[in-house]
Amino acid sequence: MTRMTRGKLDLDPATVKQARALARKAGRPIVTMAKKHTTVAVERATLRLAGLEGADAEGTPWVNRLMDVVRADTGLEHGVALPVWDALVRGEADDLSTLAQKASAGSVTFRLPEGKDAERARKASRTQVGRGIKRIDARRVERDRLIKRFGDAPRKPWIYLIVATGDIHEDIPQAQQAAREGADIIAVIRSTGQSLLDYVPEGATREGFAGTYATQENFRLMRAALDESSKELGRYVRLTNYASGLCMPEIAALAGLERLDMMLNDSMYGILFRDINPIRTFVDQRFSRQVHARAGIIINTGEDNYLTTADAVDAAHTVTTSQLLNEYFAKEAGLEDWQLGLGHAFEIDPEVPDSFRLELAHAMLARDLFPNAPLKWMPPTRHMTGDVFRGYLLDGFFNLVGALTGQGILLVGMMTEAVVTPWLSDRDLALQNVRYVMNAAGNLHQDFRPEPDGFIANRARQVLGESIDLMGQILDHEHGLLDAIADGTFGLMKRPQDAGRGLDGVAKKSSAYYNPASELLEEK
Incomplete structure (x- = not known):
């Protein structure tokens, strides 16, 4: 439970409580709906947790091949576990890999087992998937051990820096050098369009578009390289990628198995900006x-x-509304405050009068609403013009907001951001900007407190009030949040619930549905 606090803005606790109650009311039907459905990606993630890896000669992952055959034979609504482990128990193959290959060749027919056969399949699947969950548990323990051994970043915010060459073997030396220059978190930007692929590519990749493909092998290679850097630098260097798009559950599972530390994972991003159902x-x-x-x-x-x-x-109020919804969905799924890198961005047009005060008001509102979360602020991009001097100054203002509000994660802004692909020299200058502001500001956030009835405090209260009004409007819709999304409430994108990419990969669970991964995760 997030601790109730008035914070530096002296927000009314009753108003904050009302905002959270409305977010919970708007989010609860979505959770109920999610529990009643499954997707091809959830079922493929279950197979990955059970240890199924690799791809056929055409590069199609075996999890996809096996899932397609099971779905054709028994349907998606029952889940993949019972048909697959029933086949294994019956001796159709010795292991998952062989079963996938035989199924792809058309030499296995799946059925939905009943009675004792179903119980045997259920038990066998839980045992094998449970090994994958235990591996994730072990990687979490390993992270804690390495942080204790190498040490952690000596100060907050953690400096978050991007690499994105498209070639994992080029990304690695860039990431290691970025860590030497002061980056605490390395984010490997994903290749453009990967979120729309309904499969996870296999192996180490050498070609990508404005980023590098997210694959299990790429995760493993970069994690090993940053472990070397952690040892060299005497501080644990964290690794980030993207759990979004049509393969969100699978990539999350691979991240857990390969000990990634952060994942971009928003509840509505794929809907709004990738037109995913x-x-x-x-x-x-x-x-x-x-x-x-x-x-x-x-x-x-x-x-x-x-x-x-x-x-x-x-x-601004749509951002606050989304943060409150993201918090509800995250905590319902088991995440704790320290795991909530809630987002925002420094994107007000600098020509707007009092633009810095407005940015600061929005940043302070997020900090006061989520006092225990490591908020992640994004640097300016929309109003970067190509004037590198102006851009460098804007990034300095952005860094100062982070210092004033105690942000937990600070993505390094580049003065050439959104204009050209930044050079390595741009990155070096950007890190100098961060270091200067953070060193000069020190613990300025401890000293800074706005006037109780001044511009900043009043703007924050206004945005919170507008967020509450918006959530009331969401609840007035017949189907709540789903209708609000269809109406273009967030980001001006209209996304109806009966359209969008990936809809054909969704099924309502039958009474016979079983998923050992979901069962184990729910128990925890």
């Missing part, structure tokens, strides 16, 4: 967040994206 997204995100909770992974949400399409002043 809302039901598919909410089902997948709940499972993925249960995995993240178990793995001790910090999630980063994507509210910053709303401000790339909507005005950052007029739409």
Whole structure:
């Protein structure tokens, strides 16, 4: 439970409590709906947790091949576990890999077992999937041990820096050098369009578009490289990737298995900005967040994206609303406050009068609403013009907001951001900017307190009030949040629940449905 506090803005605790109650009321039907459905990605994630890896000669993962055959034979609504482990118990194959290959060749027919056969399949699947969950548990313990051994970042906020060459073997030396220059978190940006692939590529990849493919082998290689850097530098260097898109649950499982530390994982990003079906997204995100909770992974949400399409002043309350919803969905799935890297962005047009005061008001509102969360602020992009001097100054203002509000995770802004792909020299200058502001400001957030009835405090209260009004409007819809999303409430994107990519990969669970991964994660 988030501790109630008036904070520096002296927010009315009753108003804050009302906001959370409305978010809970709006989110609860979504959770109920998610529990009643499954998706092909949830079922494939279950197979991955059971140890199924690899791909056929065409590069199609065996989890996809096996899932497709099971679905054709028995349907998606019963889940993959009972048909698959029934086949294994019956001796159709010695292991999952062989079974997938035989199924792909058309030499296995699956059935939905009943009675004692179903019980045997249920027990066998729980045992094998349980080994994958135990591996995730072991990787979490390993992280804690390495942090104790190497030491942690000596100060907050953690400095978050991106690499994105498209080639994992080029990413690695860049990531290691970024760590030497002061980065605490390395984010490997995912190749453009991967979120729309309904499979996870296999192996180490050498080609990507504005990023590098998220694969299990790429995760393993980068994690090993950053462990070397952690030993060299005497502090644990964290690794981030993206659990979003059509394979969100699978990528979350792979992240847990390979000891990633943070994952971008927003409840509505895929719906709004990738036109992925809302039901598919909410089902997948709940499972993925249960995995993240178990793995001790910090999630980063994507509210910053709303401000790339909507005005950052007029739409400020939609960000607060999304943060409150993300908090509810995350905690319902088992995540704790320290794992909630809730998002925002420094995207107000600098020509707007008092733009810095407005940015500070929004940042302080998030800090006071979520006092125990490691908030992640995003640097300016929308109003970067190519004037590198102006951009460098804007990034300095952004860094100062982070210092004034005690942000937990600070993504390093580049003065050439959103204009050209930044050079290594741009990164070095950007890190100098961060170091200067953070060193000069010190613990300024301990001293800074706005006037109780001044511009900043009043603006924060206004945004919170508008967020409460918006959630009331959401609840006035017949189907609540799903209708609000369809109406374009967030980011001006209209996404109906009966459309969007991935809808054909969703099914309502039957009375015979069983998933050992969900069962084990729910128990925890």
